[in-house]
Amino acid sequence: MNSIQLVDLSTQYKRIENEVNDAILQVVKSGNFIGGPEVKTFADNLARKVGVKHVIPCANGTDALQIALMACDLQPGDEVITPSYTYIATAEVIALLNLKPVFIEVNENNFTLDVDQLENVITSKTKAIIPVHLYGQCANMERVLEFAKKHNLFVIEDTAQAINTTYTFSDGTTKTAGTIGTIGTTSFFPSKNLGAFGDAGAIFTNDDELAVKIKMVANHGQKIKYHHELIGCNSRLDTIQAAVLDVKLKYLDEYIKSRQDAADFYNSHLNAISELQTPFVESYSNHTYHQYTMVLKTPELRDGLMEFLKLNGVPCNIYYPIPIHKQKGFQKFEVNTDLSKTEDLCSRVLSLPMHTELAEDQLEYIVNKVKEFF
Numbered sequence: 001m002n003s004i005q006l007v008d009l010s011t012q013y014k015r016i017e018n019e020v021n022d023a024i025l026q027v028v029k030s031g032n033f034i035g036g037p038e039v040k041t042f043a044d045n046l047a048r049k050v051g052v053k054h055v056i057p058c059a060n061g062t063d064a065l066q067i068a069l070m071a072c073d074l075q076p077g078d079e080v081i082t083p084s085y086t087y088i089a090t091a092e093v094i095a096l097l098n099l100k101p102v103f104i105e106v107n108e109n110n111f112t113l114d115v116d117q118l119e120n121v122i123t124s125k126t127k128a129i130i131p132v133h134l135y136g137q138c139a140n141m142e143r144v145l146e147f148a149k150k151h152n153l154f155v156i157e158d159t160a161q162a163i164n165t166t167y168t169f170s171d172g173t174t175k176t177a178g179t180i181g182t183i184g185t186t187s188f189f190p191s192k193n194l195g196a197f198g199d200a201g202a203i204f205t206n207d208d209e210l211a212v213k214i215k216m217v218a219n220h221g222q223k224i225k226y227h228h229e230l231i232g233c234n235s236r237l238d239t240i241q242a243a244v245l246d247v248k249l250k251y252l253d254e255y256i257k258s259r260q261d262a263a264d265f266y267n268s269h270l271n272a273i274s275e276l277q278t279p280f281v282e283s284y285s286n287h288t289y290h291q292y293t294m295v296l297k298t299p300e301l302r303d304g305l306m307e308f309l310k311l312n313g314v315p316c317n318i319y320y321p322i323p324i325h326k327q328k329g330f331q332k333f334e335v336n337t338d339l340s341k342t343e344d345l346c347s348r349v350l351s352l353p354m355h356t357e358l359a360e361d362q363l364e365y366i367v368n369k370v371k372e373f374f
C-alpha cells in the first residue's frame with residue numbers, strides 16, 4: 001500500500017501528465033502569460049459546464065468573494081449574513097470592505113447555514129447574504145432565495161468547495177452551485193475539487209449588467225484601458241493556470257465520481273459506528289465531497305481518534321477548529337445570536353483523507369483503523 005495522503009495531487013497529475021504538460025508548454029511558447037486565449041476558452045467551457053451565462057475568472061477564491069461584494073455597491077456599515085462555521089475568507093472580505101459580518105448558526109447535519117435562524121439576524125442594514133456550500137453540499141438555497149427576495153438582499157454563493165454540485169428545487173428543476181443566487185464565487189486552489197497548479201478563482205453570474213461591473217472591478221475599474229470608472233482591484237487568472245484548468249475541467253465529472261466512491265466506501269463501513277455521524281446528504285443537494293467530515297460523539301473521542309489515526313499513518317484534519325466569531329481578529333463584531341451549535345461542531349468534527357486517488361487498499365486500511373479505535 002502506498003502511504004496515505006490527506007490530498008494526493010501528484011498521483012492525479014501523473015494521469016494527465018502529457019496533456020497538461022503540452023497545454024502549459026503551449027502558453028510558455030506563446031509568451032501570452034497574461035490574458036492569453038486560454039483564459040477565455042476556459043471561462044467559456046466552465047460557463048457551459050456549470051450552466052451560467054457569465055464566468056469571470058480571477059486570481060483566487062478570496063478575491064472572487066471580494067470582487068462580488070464590491071460589485072454590489074454596498075456601503076460601509078452594511079450588514080452581510082454568513083455562517084461563522086466556514087473558511088476565514090468568507091468573513092474576511094466582508095470585514096475588509098468595512099461591511100459588518102453578521103454570523104449565523106449552521107445545521108449540524110449538513111454544516112450549512114440554518115435557514116430557520118435567518119429572520120433572527122435581519123436588520124434594516126442587511127444588504128447581502130453569503131451562503132457557503134461547505135464540504136461539497138449546497139445550502140438550502142430555496143429558503144435562502146425566498147428570504148433574500150423578501151428582504152431585497154444580494155445572494156453571493158461561496159462555491160469554493162462545491163463546484164458543479166447539483167441543487168434540486170422542490171418543483172424538480174436543478175441548478176448547479178454558484179448559479180442560483182445573484183453571484184457565485186469559486187476557488188481553484190490546488191486541493192479544491194477542480195484545482196489549478198497554483199492560485200486561481202472565478203465568479204459566476206447570469207446578470208449581464210453585473211457581469212460587466214464584475215469584470216471592471218477585477219480589472220482596475222476599467223472597461224477601456226486607462227479609463228478608470230470605479231475603484232477596482234487587480235485580480236487575473238494566469239494564462240498558465242487557465243490552460244491547466246481547461247485540461248482538468250474535462251475530468252471534473254470523473255474526479256467528483258472518485259470522491260463520491262471513496263465517500264460511499266467510508267459510509268458503508270462507518271455508518272454502523274454509533275460514536276460517530278457520517279455525512280448526511282440532503283434531498284435538495286447532491287454531495288461532491290470536497291471533504292468527508294464526520295461528527296464524533298464527544299470532543300475527547302474526536303481528539304483521541306485523530307491522534308490514533310495520525311499515529312497509524314492516516315492523516316486527518318479539522319475543518320475548522322475555531323469558528324470565525326471566536327477568532328481574535330474578529331472580536332470587534334458583536335454576536336447577538338446563539339452560535340453554540342457552531343462552537344460544539346468545531347470541537348467534534350474530523351475529516352478523513354479525501355481526494356481522487358484513494359486506492360481500495362488505502363480505504364480499507366483507513367476504515368479498519370477507525371473501527372480498531374472504537
Ligand SMILES: *Cc1c(COP(=O)(O)O)cnc(C)c1O
Nearest residue numbers: 060061062087089160161187189
Ligand atoms: C478555499 C476557500 C475560499 C478561498 O479560496 P482561495 O482560492 O484560497 O482564496 C473561500 N471560501 C471557502 C469556503 C473555501 O473553502
